[in-house]
Amino acid sequence: MIIKPKIRGFICTTAHPLGCAKQVQRQIQYAREQKTVQGPKKVLVIGSSTGYGLASRIVATFAAKADTLGVFFEKPATDKRTATAGWYNTAAFEQAAKVAGRVALNINGDAFSTAIKEQAIDLIRKQFGTVDLVVYSLASPRRTHPLTGESLFSVIKPIGKPFTSKTIDINTGKLSQVTLEPANDDEIRQTIGVMGGEDWELWIRALSEAGVLANNAITVAYSYIGPEITFPMYREGTIGKAKDHLEATADRLNASLQNIGGRAFVSINKAVVTQSSSAIPVVPLYISILYKVMHEKGLYEGCVEQMYRLFADRLYAKDTESVDEKGRIRIDDKEMRPDVQSEVLHAWNSINQENLTALANLDEYRQEFLGLFGFDIDEIDYNEEVNPEVQMTL
Numbered sequence: 068m069i070i071k072p073k074i075r076g077f078i079c080t081t082a083h084p085l086g087c088a089k090q091v092q093r094q095i096q097y098a099r100e101q102k103t104v105q106g107p108k109k110v111l112v113i114g115s116s117t118g119y120g121l122a123s124r125i126v127a128t129f130a131a132k133a134d135t136l137g138v139f140f141e142k143p144a145t146d147k148r149t150a151t152a153g154w155y156n157t158a159a160f161e162q163a164a165k166v167a168g169r170v171a172l173n174i175n176g177d178a179f180s181t182a183i184k185e186q187a188i189d190l191i192r193k194q195f196g197t198v199d200l201v202v203y204s205l206a207s208p209r210r211t212h213p214l215t216g217e218s219l220f221s222v223i224k225p226i227g228k229p230f231t232s233k234t235i236d237i238n239t240g241k242l243s244q245v246t247l248e249p250a251n252d253d254e255i256r257q258t259i260g261v262m263g264g265e266d267w268e269l270w271i272r273a274l275s276e277a278g279v280l281a282n283n284a285i286t287v288a289y290s291y292i293g294p295e296i297t298f299p300m301y302r303e304g305t306i307g308k309a310k311d312h313l314e315a316t317a318d319r320l321n322a323s324l325q326n327i328g329g330r331a332f333v334s335i336n337k338a339v340v341t342q343s344s345s346a347i348p349v350v351p352l353y354i355s356i357l358y359k360v361m362h363e364k365g366l367y368e369g370c371v372e373q374m375y376r377l378f379a380d381r382l383y384a385k386d387t388e389s390v391d392e393k394g395r396i397r398i399d400d401k402e403m404r405p406d407v408q409s410e411v412l413h414a415w416n417s418i419n420q421e422n423l424t425a426l427a428n429l430d431e432y433r434q435e436f437l438g439l440f441g442f443d444i445d446e447i448d449y450n451e452e453v454n455p456e457v458q459m460t461l
């Protein structure tokens with residue numbers, strides 16, 4: 068099959084196996100080149116196939132030399148379709164992990180369900196005994212509630228009043244205004260149900276009751292704050308309410324893990340291009356400007372750089388007390404530096420169609436977006452036939 072990108076709005080419906088493998092190898096190479104992290108040895112990553120979860124798994128395996136179990140929801144190839152990028156990523160990861168002598172177990176299924184939690188517990192018990200780190204990195208537009216069966220949908224909307232902002236169509240490069248109508252109470256409830264902390268708590272409770280959490284185990288979930296220009300839509304909107312819930316869940320989990328000396332953290336990560344972040348209006352324009360400013364200051368970081376810093380300088384550093392006033396780990400520190408934010412804001416206020424390329428790295432954003440699906444990578448010849456069927460151990 069000759070595989071080219073097919074872009075529909077903010078997603079790409081095809082993925083290239085060799086391109087995805089290259090992207091995974093690049094992250095592995097980065098993790099390998101860093102100082103070894105004296106960290107976890109048996110790790111469960113929930114949401115391990117793309118974005119921050121994949122990078123966490125790579126850092127755990129190649130910088131901390133841990134064995135991992137990854138849980139994700141991806142599709143294999145069919146006669147007519149390529150597999151999803153997360154499928155190809157995981158297959159490439161598994162291959163490299165095995166060569167390095169590390170165990171890499173996979174579960175492909177709905178992490179929100181009770182059945183997948185039970186399957187994971189079973190595998191951990193048989194293969195690892197216990198896990199000493201649980202990374203929770205799910206991002207999903209929907210969740211079937213495991214107890215009520217209700218289908219919950221998450222929306223990205225402001226609360227209380229409409230929000231109008233600049234935005235960009237990444238495909239055409241056209242700037243425009245977008246107005247998001249406020250969410251109603253039920254949309255807020257459902258968004259908290261999908262992206263809040265309930266499922267994280269169910270996972271930790273199930274693992275703990277099954278006795279498969281090691282003494283002193285750590286669990287970490289990911290959150291975002293970002294700049295004031297996105298507050299009405301993100302941090303003070305529906306997703307922000309879900310993140311408030313996730314952060315409050317960390318406090319509850321911390322209390323409940325005390326009996327095993329365990330700890331629960333929320334890490335506030337920086338904005339990066341992932342399948343999830345590209346679906347959020349306004350954010351791609353913000354990231355394009357942010358990238359330009361951070362590159363100019365030599366501060367650029369993608370997922371793997373962020374996750375290495377999380378492991379090496381925060382979770383497994385001697386001084387793990389470096390948290391903010393709400394107890395959150397901040398690896399968005401470089402994004403939120405006052406000099407970075409003031410330059411981003413200045414560009415944001417003055418950006419228009421004419422000065423777009425001077426003020427924002429749109430090409431880099433596009434390249435990273437295509438890269439998520441294994442496209443636009445120098446070493447790959449996209450006119451060559453490639454077998455879309457790639458195996459992994461499930």
Ligand code: NAD
Pocket residue numbers: 113114115116117118119120138139140141153176177178179204205206207289290291335336337338339340341342343344
């Ligand atoms: P992503 O879309 O790249 O990854 C999501 C992962 O969740 C994938 O592995 C996917 O397979 C898995 N998944 C989704 N639904 C699932 C299901 N039902 N069962 C099993 N697996 C499922 O997302 P991301 O951007 O890496 O986001 C991960 C976390 O990081 C989220 O909490 C997000 O809010 C947070 N975060 C993201 C950014 C950013 O800029 N992207 C910034 C800060 C924090």
